[in-house]
Amino acid sequence: MRKFLNGPWVLLMPTLIILTCVVLLPLLLSLWTSFTPFKLTKPDTLYRFVGFRNYERLIGDFDFWIAFGRTVLFLAIALNLELVFGLGIALLINKITYGQRTLRTLMMFPMMFSPILVGFQWKYIFNDNIGLMNNFLREFGVIQPIPWLVDGILANISIMAAEIWSSTSVFAILLLAGLLGIPKDPIEAAKVDGCNSWQVFKNITLPFLMPFVFIAMTIRSLDVARAYDIVQMMTGGGPAKRTELLWTLISRTGYVDAKMGMANAMSYISIFLSIAFTFFFFYKLVEARQRLSYE
Amino acid sequence: MVLFQLKQKLNYGEIFSGVTLRVKLIGGGQYEGLYNEVIPWWEENTGGKIEIVTQKNHFELDKEIKKDIASGNLDFCVASNHTSFASQYGNIYTDLNNIMPASVLADYTPLILEHSTVDGRLVQMPRHSDVSNLYYQKSLYEDADNKANFKAKYGYDLTPPETWDQVKDQAIFFSNPPDFYGTQYVGKEEAIAGRFYELVIANGGALFDEDYRPIFNSPAGVEALQWFIDLYNAKAVPDGVLNYLWDDTGLGFASGTIAMNLDWAGWAGFFNDPENSKVAGDIGLVRAPMGSGGLRTGWSGSHSFSMTESCPDKEAAASFLWALTSNKAQMIEARGGLSPTRPAIWDAIIAEKKAEGDEFMLMVFETFKMSLAEDAFTPPLIPEWIEFTNALYPELQAAILGDKSPEDALATASKKATEIMEDAGYF
Incomplete structure (x- = not known):
């Protein structure tokens, strides 16, 4: 006992207690509810164990898997486009010698808006009747309004545009930090040896940046669920489930239908999606760092 | 005391x-x-x-x-x-x-x-x-050209509609997209489910039988859904209508770009206020029209x-x-x-x-008083109402957008509704 009290466990104990209360217990509780028919409006249902019934229903639920697939696609496209645009912005800002601080601040403006406001703003932009986009197009002779938030493909593109606008600066900031940390010597040496700008970027800048890219990807893949507010404001997952993502489906099931047991079962399945994305990006991060140290 | x-x-x-x-x-x-x-x-x-x-x-x-x-x-x-x-x-x-x-x-x-x-x-x-009645732009019905052209096309006089079929005819007649639309409807969530519900009732149908088994996949249900589909396909409602809720329809009518609008009394003052509304001073109001079952809608x-x-x-x-x-x-x-x-x-x-x-x-006040006294009916007052509407409305939207036939959409909604009612222990 004395050994225990003098050991590192005592020092770790406050952290362990806090983590248990704040993270572990809520996780275990939500895991338990996924094995119950728990309804928010019927608290007694929390104690009725139904085994894997919620999971069995979800396995056969076509709508759920369509939303799952759409979420994977949304994540893959949005994150990659954010990376491309973020990298472009970071490279451009890195080249600027005057006013870089001001531009960096301006670049972060979209991050300062709450996702709900972003959703409202882009809903207005893409409104078929009074929206800025259709009025703008009308100036160029496109008389028939485009139903941006109704058509299946256009609605998803519209939501993605809002999400990319809102979050590209996260990538840009992280990649700019990476660019500022790249040693100048290899770049100057390459230029002396006759490399052109593309060769310098491909063979020196990008390998140095890759760890930052995967860190940014990991952070954003976990953080992207905040796009829920944007989707909810713009389309609510509709019409006809054309923009339904896991987040809108889970939220409606849990809070509007009050079926929190089922919503938590959906969440636990979707956690595998997050783990898969995180694992992939960490794997690529380690690979990129190893490659960098070999070179 | x-x-x-x-x-x-x-x-x-x-x-x-x-x-x-x-x-x-x-x-x-x-x-x-x-x-x-x-x-x-x-x-x-x-x-x-x-x-x-x-x-x-x-x-x-x-x-x-x-x-x-x-x-x-x-x-x-x-x-x-x-x-x-x-x-x-x-x-x-x-x-x-x-x-x-x-x-x-x-x-x-x-x-x-x-x-x-x-x-x-x-x-x-x-x-x-709250109950809804039909607001309309009076000047459209007083216009001599409109009267003559409508009669020539549809074979009956242009007067404020008494039936939902007449609403459809008139909405299509008045529409001139993208500048002007005959009508509009709330297009998602409980809102469109409620509108569908009242039209099913007005057509002589019902959502559930006495044991709360869904029975809306019926001729009355298909007819109700077809009404929404026809207006959408004819572009007699705005393209984005499936994302509309109450504020969108109210503000839409006040913008002067909508001929007829089914809405509650709470908007009346706003509609007739020149500072907020382009149709102020030009508004008529009739009781909600009748469905094919001879009943007026009155959710x-x-x-x-x-x-x-x-x-x-x-x-x-x-x-x-x-x-x-x-x-x-x-x-x-x-x-x-x-x-x-x-x-x-x-x-x-x-x-x-x-x-x-x-x-x-x-x-x-006189219209709404009569409507509340004679036409009003509530949705089923059961705890599952909102959950049921969440199962129903995506299927209505799918049919309106042409992703499914009305029969397929209602069959899917009916299956989901059956599951909800079974889980709730009704049967």
Whole structure:
């Protein structure tokens, strides 16, 4: 006992207690509810164990898997486009010698808006009747309004545009930090040896940046669920489930239908999606760092 | 008996000195005027205090209260409620039959009190009722060219519609997209599910049988859904209509780009206000048209207030409920166009508008009074209503957008509804 009290466990104990209360217990509780028919409006249902019934229903639920697939696609496209645009912005800002601080601040403006406001703003932009986009197009002779938030493909593109606008600066900031940390010597040496700008970027800048890219990807893949507010404001997952993502489906099931047991079962399945994305990006991060140290 | 005391001692004050009532209220422009007048009035006359814990739209409030129930954290006394929502909340609200004297309850319309009752318990004091009637731009119907062209095309006179088929004909006739549309409808969530429901009823159908088995996948149901589809395909409604909710349709009609608009009385004043509306002074109103079953649509409900069972100051809460739904309160809301739940206020507001010579609001009140008396019906007052509408509306949207046939969409919705009702133990 004395050994225990003098050991590192005592020092770790406050952290362990806090983590248990704040993270572990809520996780275990939500895991338990996924094995119950728990309804928010019927608290007694929390104690009725139904085994894997919620999971069995979800396995056969076509709508759920369509939303799952759409979420994977949304994540893959949005994150990659954010990376491309973020990298472009970071490279451009890195080249600027005057006013870089001001531009960096301006670049972060979209991050300062709450996702709900972003959703409202882009809903207005893409409104078929009074929206800025259709009025703008009308100036160029496109008389028939485009139903941006109704058509299946256009609605998803519209939501993605809002999400990319809102979050590209996260990538840009992280990649700019990476660019500022790249040693100048290899770049100057390459230029002396006759490399052109593309060769310098491909063979020196990008390998140095890759760890930052995967860190940014990991952070954003976990953080992207905040796009829920944007989707909810713009389309609510509709019409006809054309923009339904896991987040809108889970939220409606849990809070509007009050079926929190089922919503938590959906969440636990979707956690595998997050783990898969995180694992992939960490794997690529380690690979990129190893490659960098070999070179 | 506290209510009698309140009525009698209203000017004596201090009967609830030291009491603070925590309340959760529906927010938004059309709802908050009442609080600004009634809360200071109640506080001044009773010595009590009101602490508004939450003020948000009803759907957000609904989510919050469900979370409160799950966490057992019902630390408020009074909350906004609605007849369509009330049955979800189990027994968290007090039976007001045991608290409000019968003589006080006698001031309210009996049918509305019946709708405010869940499992035999009166859990709501009704604030105002809503039902929808058809607003239209009068000048369109007075135009000689319109009259002649319509008659030539459809073979009958252009007059404000009496049936939903006529609404369809006229909406298509008036439409000139993208500048002008014949009509519009709320296109998602409970809103479109409710509109579909009332049209099924008007067509002579029903959503459920006596055991709550879904029966809306029927000729009446298909006909109702086809009405939405036809208008959408004919571009007689805006393309984005499936994302519309109540504010969108109200503001749309006020923008002057919509010929006919089925909406509640709460918009009437706004529509006829030249500062807000391009159709002010040019508005006609008729009772909601009839479906093929010879019935008028009349999806109806009442906003209300409830008192929690856990409230420590039930007497004060009862007096506050009374104040919020009193003659004074209902007159305030009626002047804004809202439909009162006390018969006496109907008479008073109609007399007031007559005296003022306000022909428009007089027409509004007389139309809505008749509609509430003769056409109104509630949705099934069951806890599963919202969950059911969430299963139904994506299928309605899929049919409207052409992703599915009406029969397929209703078959899928019916299957999901059956599962919901089975899970709830109806059969």
